Amino acid sequence: MQSHRAGNALAAFSFVLWGILPLYYQFLPQANVNDLLALRILFSVPFMLLAMMILRRPLPALSVIWQDKRSLSMSAVAGLLMCVSWYAFTWAMTHGQVLAASLGFFINPIFAIALGVFFLKERLSQAQKIAVILAIAGIAYQVWHYGTLPWLALIMGSFFALYGLAKKHIRYDALTSVTLEAAILSPFALLFMAYGGLSGTSTALNSDWQTLLLYIGSAPVTLAPLIFFALAIQRTSLTMVGLMQYIEPSIQFLLAVFLFGEVFDQTKAISFSFIWLGLLLCSLEAISHSFKRPRLSV
Template sequence: MTESNRGLLLALFSYSMWGSFVLFFSLLKHIPATEVLLHRVIWSFLFVAIILTLSKNWGRAKTALLNRRLLLALFCSSLLIATNWGLYIWAVSVNRAVDASLGYFINPLVAICLGVIFFKESLAVYQKVAILVASLGVAYKIIGMGELPWIALTLAISFGLYGLVRKKTQVDTVTGLMIETILLLPFAVAYWLWLLFQGQQHFSISTDGALLILAGVLTALPLLAFSAAAHRLSLTILGFMTYLAPTLQLLSAVLILDEPFDDGDLITFSMIWLALLIFSGGAIWRRRKTPRSIA
């Protein structure tokens, strides 16, 4: 098997896992989202710790822990990703997975806007058009339906800011996740102890306990696969595959979990999809044109 094919399989694995999160977390609807989040943090930490031990890569984590500036940045990223995780879990638990999937469709466009704001990146015409079309889709949701898509916007912005912070940190994916979960661990453990004291915790040797442990494993596993895939695939292929996860989330929410998807949702999503088509098509056209202009 070629490296490219291996990378493709790894990317499909990671995006398919992310796309199936809506089904997985729907199995934990009866448990408060904050409790599911604390277990996601704790078991992610333990799983990544095992990975680092087996790969003998604790040296990177120790170096990162001694870097105060890096720790501050990763503390910010840990709060952002915890917000993103918690809101997503809650959205699924209250049958708002369709709104959550919209957030991850919007995310690439949010990332462009953040690049302009923080890195002074210039926008190509196709990027401006894509952002305009997406903004019209969100505006329709607000004006036409009288509803602010706050779940989608919060997920998109929190994940976009998370990506921004991580871009500024010189740390690999696994080490970064390790430090983030270490920083969140005291809060998670304290909350778990409080739930135990109140007699309100749901963890036990049962199906629920196994699913809560699995939540941590499923957090780290696709990240590891994606990190490996990113070294083997072009950004164009990865860019297209980014939309696989929210597409699977949307289809799962509507076709399997029977969440409502009315004409208003169809219009909003259609405009977002059109924006993404313009964005992806423009990026491909630009990459193909650049080598010719250099030659």
């Protein structure tokens, strides 16, 4: 029971950390997103190795990693998918589009449900079917009024869901997998930063040391919640994690509207309401299932 409570607390803390990430990026307005992505990849590897040492997790043996080539290749795929989602997220954070990021994380479970149906042959419950329909209706309402798709939110939500699908085919533990995803992409990130430094086109390398540290700091501030999440998932139920995942976009939503002053007009209110209603139905269904007790046979 105590372990379960600790898991719940760790999960909640990880989602709170993810939720307040927009506050960090306020120190990097109009940042060079390419530099941010490259430096985040490069410094993720030493940070993850340090975290594994602090947590007394054994460092992965290269021979063991190489034996599971399928997981290794899927780690590369997962890393690329995360790059796309994280690129969209970072652009939103540094260009006054925190509300779009919030929407992306709210619709992510809908994309995950759809991928589960198409690729894992999972069956939708009644609440999930309604949630998918409501999400489509909410996005369609925005398109009808604005005349354009909410591309940032859709890219973030869909690619993060694809990242989750790829992770299902990786047999390494969570921390090893995240470390490998960054390690595989590190040579490309290093080449990009080297070219930017030599050609003088790198914003991060040509800035003052405080700004450069903020660029580098994007690695630990985005990976710290992931480590707490990895610790939580071993101690609590997936139902609790699923219910608590809405902490993150909820905090981002509140920051966008009340702190950053982003426009939340009637169209967005109605669109969000469709999606919130669908998520509420799925959450209530998950809660009801978690409280059900198996009947004893007579």
